[in-house]
Amino acid sequence: MEIKTEDQIEKGLEFLENECDKGYKCFIGNLRNMINPILSPKEVGSSLLILGSGLKNRSDMELTKKTIDYCKTYQNNGKYAFFKDNSLPPDTDVTSWALSTLFELNEIDEKIVSTVVEKILFNVNEKGLIKIYFEPCNKKNRIDHVGIANALYLIYLFNRERKAIKSENFLFEVLSSKEYLKGSHYYHSPDMLLYSLSKTMKFPTFNKKFGELLRSSINERIGSTEWPLDLAMRISVAKKLDIDNETDKKKLLNLQNDDGSWPIDAIYHYGRKNGFFGSKSISTSFAIEALK
Numbered sequence: 001m002e003i004k005t006e007d008q009i010e011k012g013l014e015f016l017e018n019e020c021d022k023g024y025k026c027f028i029g030n031l032r033n034m035i036n037p038i039l040s041p042k043e044v045g046s047s048l049l050i051l052g053s054g055l056k057n058r059s060d061m062e063l064t065k066k067t068i069d070y071c072k073t074y075q076n077n078g079k080y081a082f083f084k085d086n087s088l089p090p091d092t093d094v095t096s097w098a099l100s101t102l103f104e105l106n107e108i109d110e111k112i113v114s115t116v117v118e119k120i121l122f123n124v125n126e127k128g129l130i131k132i133y134f135e136p137c138n139k140k141n142r143i144d145h146v147g148i149a150n151a152l153y154l155i156y157l158f159n160r161e162r163k164a165i166k167s168e169n170f171l172f173e174v175l176s177s178k179e180y181l182k183g184s185h186y187y188h189s190p191d192m193l194l195y196s197l198s199k200t201m202k203f204p205t206f207n208k209k210f211g212e213l214l215r216s217s218i219n220e221r222i223g224s225t226e227w228p229l230d231l232a233m234r235i236s237v238a239k240k241l242d243i244d245n246e247t248d249k250k251k252l253l254n255l256q257n258d259d260g261s262w263p264i265d266a267i268y269h270y271g272r273k274n275g276f277f278g279s280k281s282i283s284t285s286f287a288i289e290a291l292k
Contacts, residue, residue, distance in 0.1 A: 005291050008253060011260030012288045016054065016281060017063050023047040023070045024281045032188060032227070032266045032276050042084040044074040045094055046282055049267065052101035054285030057292065059105055068107050071098065075108075078116040079134060089137040092120050092130055093147030093186070096154040103157065114158055120151050121163045128166035132186075142271060145174045146187040149196035156203045168209075171197065175213055186268050188276075191225075194218055195233040198240045215241050223247045228255055228283045229265045235290035252287055262287045 019025075026046040027037035048071055055064040074080060079090035080098045099116060102108040123131050130148050131141045148167050155164045171193075174180050180193045187193070197214055200206045218237045222245055225231075231252040238245035255262055262283040266276035 005253065008256055008260075009288050009291055011256070012054070012262070012284045013058075013061075013063070013260075015260035015284055016050065016288075019281045020063060020066060023067070024050055024279065026277050026279050026282070027264065028275045028277055029266060030274060030276070032269075032278075034264045034266055034276065034278055037264065037278075040277060041087070043082050044071060044080065044084060045082040045277075046279060047071050048080070048094065048098045048101065049282055050285040052097055054288035056101060056105065056289075068102070068105065072102070072107065078108075078112045089133045089139060091132050091147070092123060092134065092151050093132055093144065095134075096120065096147075096151040100150075100154040100157055103154075113154075117155060117158045117160055121155065121160060124167070127170075129170050130164065130167045142185050144185040144187070145171055145180065146184045146192050146196055149193055149200070153196065153200045156200050156206060161203075161205070168206075172210065172213070175210070175217060180217075185271050188266070188269055189225075189227065189230055189233070191221060191230045191233040191237070192267070194221065194237045198237040201240055211241075215243065218243060218245075226251055227265050228252065228262045229267055229278075229286055231255070232262075232283070232286035232290040236286070239290070249291070252290065256287070260284070 024046040026040040026043055028040045029035060029037040047067055051067045051071055055067055058064050080094045081090045082088050082094050099113045103113050120130060123134055125131055129143050130151050132144050132147050133139055133141050149171055152164055152168060155161055181190045183190060194217055197210060218234060221234055231248045234248050235245050261280040264278050264280045265283045266278035267282055269276045
């Protein structure tokens with residue numbers, strides 16, 4: 001008997017419910033395939049990713065409320081760091097993802113977010129591009145085009161996009177030149193940039209500038225890889241752009257495990273040293289978002 005997509009989503013949500021224990025755990029592997037991964041240092045990034053993907057449009061679920069409360073615990077003056085021990089300083093990427101999610105869920109004060117948005121806009125390099133780590137920091141600062149895309153979405157939410165025009169133009173060049181196909185400093189999948197940019201397509205001025213380019217980019221990527229997260233992100237992007245993507249959808253549906261999860265896949269990696277981060281929970285959350 002054919003299993004309905006709604007049933008697969010429900011099984012995925014049950015898996016997330018079972019995996020949630022004071023937030024979600026993340027794992028580290030030597031390669032993207034995450035063979036024999038080890039538990040990563042304690043972090044909040046996984047829970048934020050899951051809240052902002054599969055749970056974001058299910059605000060009435062007890063699981064979502066529990067995850068919101070957990071994520072809010074690790075806010076520091078509106079900023080977020082990936083690891084709980086602050087071994088990495090607060091960064092504009094994780095912070096932008098977190099604040100945009102919490103703001104759209106009406107779970108954070110608008111004034112706090114507005115203040116952080118201004119700090120992000122001033123946290124730029126000599127070319128006017130948004131840097132990853134908030135200054136001052138004890139690490140060499142980097143530019144990551146996925147991180148900039150996530151920051152730009154938050155900036156658009158607060159109508160400050162004119163102040164980020166250099167970062168926006170940089171993203172347009174990265175996409176149009178196909179430089180994004182190489183991945184970014186912290187994100188190996190090209191589809192992560194398309195996914196992040198597609199969220200901002202709901203703003204007319206951004207849609208007008210990036211629409212045609214983003215549509216051609218996702219059409220070129222459909223069917224190109226079979227990693228669970230790639231499939232899920234491309235389905236989500238195509239859906240936002242009203243593009244048919246049954247090719248990737250069928251593959252993603254067939255990947256679900258008996259326990260309701262989707263296979264572990266790495267979503268990001270260390271910048272300079274070896275280590276890929278991922279979990280079944282993250283893969284499952286992105287799959288749920290894609291298939292809803």
